Amino acid sequence: METTQQHTIMKEEPVISIRGLHKTFGNLKVLKGIDFNLFKGENVAVLGKSGSGKSVLIKIIVGLLKPDKGDVFVLGKQVDKLDRAELDTLRLRIGFSFQNSALYDSMNVYQNLAFPLTMNVKNQSKKDIDDAVNEVLDAVGLKDKINQMPSDLSGGQRKRIGIARTLILKPEIMLYDEPTSGLDPITSAEIIELINEVQQKYNTSSVIITHDLTCAKNTGNRIAMLFGGKFIKDGKFEDVFESDEEHIKGFYNYNFIQ
Amino acid sequence: MKKTKTKKYIFSKGIDDYFTGVNNAWKFVTLFFKEVSKKPFHLREVIHQCFEIGLKSLPLITLTGFIVGIVFTKQSRPSLEDFGATSWLPSLIGIAIVRALGPLVTALICAGKVGSGIGAELGSMKVTEQIEAMEVSAINPFKYLVVTRVLATTITIPLLALYCSFFGLLGSFINVHAQETSSLLTYYQNAFSSISFLDIFASVAKSIAYGFTIGIVGSYKGYNATQGTRGVGKAANQAVVLSMFLIFVEELFFVQISNWIRYF
Numbered sequence: 001m002e003t004t005q006q007h008t009i010m011k012e013e014p015v016i017s018i019r020g021l022h023k024t025f026g027n028l029k030v031l032k033g034i035d036f037n038l039f040k041g042e043n044v045a046v047l048g049k050s051g052s053g054k055s056v057l058i059k060i061i062v063g064l065l066k067p068d069k070g071d072v073f074v075l076g077k078q079v080d081k082l083d084r085a086e087l088d089t090l091r092l093r094i095g096f097s098f099q100n101s102a103l104y105d106s107m108n109v110y111q112n113l114a115f116p117l118t119m120n121v122k123n124q125s126k127k128d129i130d131d132a133v134n135e136v137l138d139a140v141g142l143k144d145k146i147n148q149m150p151s152d153l154s155g156g157q158r159k160r161i162g163i164a165r166t167l168i169l170k171p172e173i174m175l176y177d178e179p180t181s182g183l184d185p186i187t188s189a190e191i192i193e194l195i196n197e198v199q200q201k202y203n204t205s206s207v208i209i210t211h212d213l214t215c216a217k218n219t220g221n222r223i224a225m226l227f228g229g230k231f232i233k234d235g236k237f238e239d240v241f242e243s244d245e246e247h248i249k250g251f252y253n254y255n256f257i258q
Numbered sequence: 259m260k261k262t263k264t265k266k267y268i269f270s271k272g273i274d275d276y277f278t279g280v281n282n283a284w285k286f287v288t289l290f291f292k293e294v295s296k297k298p299f300h301l302r303e304v305i306h307q308c309f310e311i312g313l314k315s316l317p318l319i320t321l322t323g324f325i326v327g328i329v330f331t332k333q334s335r336p337s338l339e340d341f342g343a344t345s346w347l348p349s350l351i352g353i354a355i356v357r358a359l360g361p362l363v364t365a366l367i368c369a370g371k372v373g374s375g376i377g378a379e380l381g382s383m384k385v386t387e388q389i390e391a392m393e394v395s396a397i398n399p400f401k402y403l404v405v406t407r408v409l410a411t412t413i414t415i416p417l418l419a420l421y422c423s424f425f426g427l428l429g430s431f432i433n434v435h436a437q438e439t440s441s442l443l444t445y446y447q448n449a450f451s452s453i454s455f456l457d458i459f460a461s462v463a464k465s466i467a468y469g470f471t472i473g474i475v476g477s478y479k480g481y482n483a484t485q486g487t488r489g490v491g492k493a494a495n496q497a498v499v500l501s502m503f504l505i506f507v508e509e510l511f512f513v514q515i516s517n518w519i520r521y522f
Contacts, residue, residue: 062394088396102391105382116395119402169395 015040015173015205016061021070023056030056032229043199043206045220052226054209058175062096063087095166099178101158103150110146113165136164156187174206180215192218286478290408293401300406307410311372318367323422326363327429351430352449360423361461362509365468368415369501373476376407377497380480381490408473415469416462460516467508475501
């Protein structure tokens with residue numbers, strides 16, 4: 001998280017810009033007027049307790065959920081105002097890595113990776129598809145798993161294939177939903193390294209939703225702390241956790257990072 | 259999270275939920291008709307589903323159709339013997355199988371085998387976020403998963419019903435042949451002598467309706483599954499129960515309509 005890189009990033013136009021975002025489920029107000037920017041080339045880690053609305057935030061960004069109030073601009077497009085075709089065009093520029101990987105169980109690794117490509121890119125030869133699949137498998141270091149079924153993969157391998165599936169469409173923005181949840185520390189470290197490699201290699205801007213401080217510290221150029229439906233702190237990791245705010249302190253102490 | 263004031267219901271929670279459910283099901287059906295005519299058609303997936311639904315059901319349909327033919331013949335023979343009318347057996351069985359038993363037995367078997375399979379598969383995809391994964395990959399999951407499956411059941415179940423009727427008549431022939439010597443050709447000629455074009459047409463038409471019902475109910479229940487693995491089981495179960503119920507309602511409707519046309 002170099003300071004110079006941070007300054008360069010901030011000069012750019014935001015690739016995601018959110019103003020006054022509200023979202024309620026039934027009687028539960030999850031997001032209460034959120035403002036958020038993601039700049040080009042930046043990794044932002046969104047921290048918060050389970051149920052604080054972190055996943056809701058990225059689902060609204062990608063158009064899976066509609067906001068009740070507020071404006072959400074992604075790559076210059078107002079997400080909730082797009083029709084199906086326009087939203088699909090925008091989604092091709094966004095990669096979404098699910099918490100539980102969401103690999104298609106009925107397809108093997110090759111088919112999982114080739115599926116978004118064959119469905120979205122016309123007139124692709126078999127060789128083009130094979131090359132693209134091999135490239136992303138190489139990027140996530142799992143070339144030898146090409147013919148395996150998702151049920152035969154470990155949790156970490158599934159996460160990697162899930163990330164590879166999003167990379168195959170060469171997204172400009174990556175949204176990671178709890179990328180290290182349910183993984184052991186060593187596998188978590190590998191996923192963290194992969195997130196950083198993806199940013200470098202594919203020049204993506206990323207939002208990383210997590211409650212794992214190690215992940216947030218090592219992937220985020222900036223940390224945004226979500227609590228009670230609002231961002232209560234936003235800044236570099238050290239600045240955020242220097243705060244005396246009770247919830248931030250509690251979060252830090254609970255995670256106990258070295 | 260701060261809680262807002264308690265939600266008010268128009269009638270009561272149960273009644274409101276019922277009408278919301280009916281409205282959602284209606285929207286689901288209309289969405290199918292809206293999407294079915296739009297590109298892309300995913301023909302390869304439709305063929306794949308036809309194979310999964312149709313070809314893989316053939317052994318079960320063959321055996322069941324055959325047994326139904328034998329059992330129905332065995333049950334009918336004593337009554338006809340009392341009137342010295344066993345020569346009417348092929349006609350009676352032909353009418354019963356082509357008009358009612360073939361399509362109905364096929365639909366009930368497919369509601370159990372195919373409907374539950376669709377409900378469980380889509381339900382499992384829903385609760386494991388695979389449907390959302392398709393959505394964010396700019397693939398229309400409704401079109402790819404629902405439209406293809408409903409088309410496949412609508413195409414294959416009428417074919418399976420005709421196939422089932424054929425094997426039902428074959429089972430009946432074997433039973434008749436065991437009692438009194440008769441050739442297969444003569445038996446089929448006798449069986450079809452009482453069957454009109456309207457019978458075949460009505461049989462195919464209702465099988466199309468059954469196929470559509472099985473596909474759409476299974477897809478609706480699976481696509482809207484909630485509550486994790488428990489929801490998957492519930493979706494599969496409800497897909498079978500609701501589609502079987504609707505098949506009987508449709509059967510009643512088709513019998514009324516075809517009788518009305520027949521005696522008009």
